[in-house]
Amino acid sequence: MWSQIAEDLRAKITDGTLPTDARLPSEAELTTQYGVARATVRQALTALVNEGLIVPKAPRGYFVRHRQPLFYRPQTEFRPQPKTPEMDRFMADHSAEGREPRQSIDVSIVAPPPEVRQRLKLKEGELAVVRRRVRYLDGEPYNTNDSYFPLSLVQDTEIMRPVDIARGANEVLAEQGQEQVRALDEIYVRMPTPDEVRRLDLGPGTPIACHICTGLTADGSPVRVVVNVLPGDRHVIVFEREGMDPASNDKA
Amino acid sequence: MWSQIAEDLRAKITDGTLPTDARLPSEAELTTQYGVARATVRQALTALVNEGLIVPKAPRGYFVRHRQPLFYRPQTEFRPQPKTPEMDRFMADHSAEGREPRQSIDVSIVAPPPEVRQRLKLKEGELAVVRRRVRYLDGEPYNTNDSYFPLSLVQDTEIMRPVDIARGANEVLAEQGQEQVRALDEIYVRMPTPDEVRRLDLGPGTPIACHICTGLTADGSPVRVVVNVLPGDRHVIVFEREGMDPASNDKA
DNA sequence: GAGTGGTCTAGACCACGTA
């Protein structure tokens, strides 16, 4: 039974018999060891791969994956904070720590995907400007950050140029009379699309958090939608709260 | 090539040719249709299952999975809110909406798992009280909520009884001179353990968010750790913010 | 060249719902 083999190996991983980065027995070894066909061993190993516990490295074997808190990076994203002007916060946060942050920016005019179109309250066919970015840390892709703006609001502004905006996009929006004063954050958890796998170089068994942030003006009309894709193996979302009720929906 | 088959089917799902709940062609049909062996078709289908796109239903076929926002449930968890006394917020929130909330409670004394032990700053071997709960909505498991307290703090209090605590656990802690005034929230995204799959009845390809909340007193010592496990297909984490900087670490 | 995983074939038997 393949699930038995998987269970054995899983136990050895979680109890430390097979530590991080250790090499598992080869498929051939496991077939003789358990006296089953190779496909059966393979099914067990595939299960562990999809659980995110191990990773197959081409012609060298299966290896125990790095444990979760690899990048134990408290994201300041969800902690209300004073503005950090002059520089993108991602860059500022991480370059202060001996890491090497880098990002690619790419600006284009697109028909926004449905989930963005709805949040921006655009009609079918209306266009948006998207600033698509991939952030890297020490050369590894860390997350993506796609900011969508209604084309009508930002046409001919700095936002359409594929470089950092030193003042921040909010300033630019404010100049257009579209100051953003409120935001709605939604976080979805799901498996990545093949596109996301490519863009972020995700291993198998790596789920992602999709953080969609909708920025609103004082009168409640949306002026931007930011879609962040955060690979689960590289992110811990952290925030602090003051106040009495810590356990969230927990009272007892 | 199995990835070609997967791509074909994936396209049909995302473009709506195969809508939600539609039945895919059977493995046998696909083998003749593509002229390949069954195992090859199977590999393609398994990939889609692990992406969370389809679900195999025992002897009836593969079906397109419900789309993400099944329970489009704004969680109030992350929005600082006034206390709702008298009743567990989970129950209050959802019974107000024609849903049927239910929860099981089970209290025990345990050696806490490492991630809890560290956050409670307990020494190796020190014990904790855990109130383990599974929340159900309309009969389906919705999430789990395990609250850990240092045994020394809550011995012989209401917290050790396996029933709702009307006043809320915070009140009880406060009476012990351990009022919680601050909290640290961490959210991890990963694939579930087999345990979690059982407890929450998770389908394949369903990642989870693990929300760990550490409650602190005024002097910074931890008094409780709550581990919430939120299945990705049943949760959208939502919160609102006031203030200028909506796009999180996004400035440009 | 040897060993690895990646892919594929062509069978087989089973449990299980549905008709």
Place this chain on the structure above:
DNA sequence: ACGTGGTCTAGACCACTCG
């Protein structure tokens, strides 16, 4: 009774990397 997916076998060839 039949068709479904779930499991398993016993092979095969490949591309790749390593020593």
